[in-house]
Amino acid sequence: MNLQWLFSLAFYTFVQANVEKTIFLAPPKTTLPDAGPTLETLCLDQLTPSRAQVQTLLPVQFGRHTESWYLLRSLNTGQRYEVRLCWSATQPSDFHLSTFTLPEVFDNPSLIASLANYSDNQQLKHKSGACPTTSPSSPTTTKDSLLFLKIKATPEFLSSNITLMKNPPEVLVDIILDPFLLNIIPQSLVPIGLYIIAIGIAGYVLSGSISRWLSRRAQLPKTKDKAI
Numbered sequence: 001m002n003l004q005w006l007f008s009l010a011f012y013t014f015v016q017a018n019v020e021k022t023i024f025l026a027p028p029k030t031t032l033p034d035a036g037p038t039l040e041t042l043c044l045d046q047l048t049p050s051r052a053q054v055q056t057l058l059p060v061q062f063g064r065h066t067e068s069w070y071l072l073r074s075l076n077t078g079q080r081y082e083v084r085l086c087w088s089a090t091q092p093s094d095f096h097l098s099t100f101t102l103p104e105v106f107d108n109p110s111l112i113a114s115l116a117n118y119s120d121n122q123q124l125k126h127k128s129g130a131c132p133t134t135s136p137s138s139p140t141t142t143k144d145s146l147l148f149l150k151i152k153a154t155p156e157f158l159s160s161n162i163t164l165m166k167n168p169p170e171v172l173v174d175i176i177l178d179p180f181l182l183n184i185i186p187q188s189l190v191p192i193g194l195y196i197i198a199i200g201i202a203g204y205v206l207s208g209s210i211s212r213w214l215s216r217r218a219q220l221p222k223t224k225d226k227a228i
Contacts, residue, residue: 021084022097026075029143030102039071039146042115043122043131047083047149047177048074057170058153060093065152069118072099072177075145080180083149087173092156095173099147114150151175 032039045054047070059066075081085095105111122131155168178186 017086018089018093019084019086020095020097021082022099023080023082024099024147026077026079026081026145027101027147028077029145032142032144040131042069042071042119043126044069044071044119046071046073047175048072049076049177049179050074052177054175056173056175058093058095058151058173059170060153060155060168062155062165062168065096065154067114067118068151068153069115070149070151070175072147072149073144075147076179077145080183082178082180082186084176084178085151085173086176087171091169091171093171094154094156096152098150098152100150101147105148111150115148149175 045056047054054070058068072081072083083097083099085097087093087095100108100111105115153171155171157168159165176188178188181187181190
């Protein structure tokens with residue numbers, strides 16, 4: 001019974017979360033205006049190396065993709081990063097992540113329209129309070145390596161509940177910015193990698209010791225026979 005419970009718990013842990021990700025190289029630093037409208041006026045939530053995880057609710061709608069925008073800031077030029085989006089398997093949804101540089105967004109009318117629409121909604125949402133970007137952790141430098149992150153979302157379930165189909169619930173997600181170590185492996189996987197290496201070394205040493213012990217045991221009867 002205990003084994004069955006443990007297996008069920010392990011299986012539940014395995015299936016309870018979905019992950020979507022995108023990998024990119026941080027672009028060169030861009031000079032930002034220090035007067036007039038700034039990126040902070042867009043009212044976008046930001047991820048930085050010092051604020052690498054954001055938990056939020058993403059809207060979804062049947063029949064079309066809903067688009068949400070975020071800023072990735074204070075990146076190290078040329079370094080490889082990964083952005084992961086994690087959500088519960090109990091909320092079947094499809095997500096697509098894309099990153100864009102500042103010129104790519106402002107040179108593309110469709111991207112500008114999408115960003116402006118999301119920004120307007122964010123400003124209405126935070127009308128009675130401060131936008132996420134007004135926090136003390138927001139970068140203030142006039143030069144910054146940054147990217148826009150666009151998340152396209154759509155629900156992936158069917159229900160006989162008409163109200164639910166017309167107004168699907170928002171999806172609780174974790175958005176994680178993960179730098180690569182030496183541009184080879186995500187930093188969050190380093191402890192797991194070290195653990196696997198340690199297990200491998202320990203297994204190699206232990207197998208050698210067991211092999212030598214078995215060899216000595218196998219030679220004991222022969223030694224006794226010679227003595228007789």
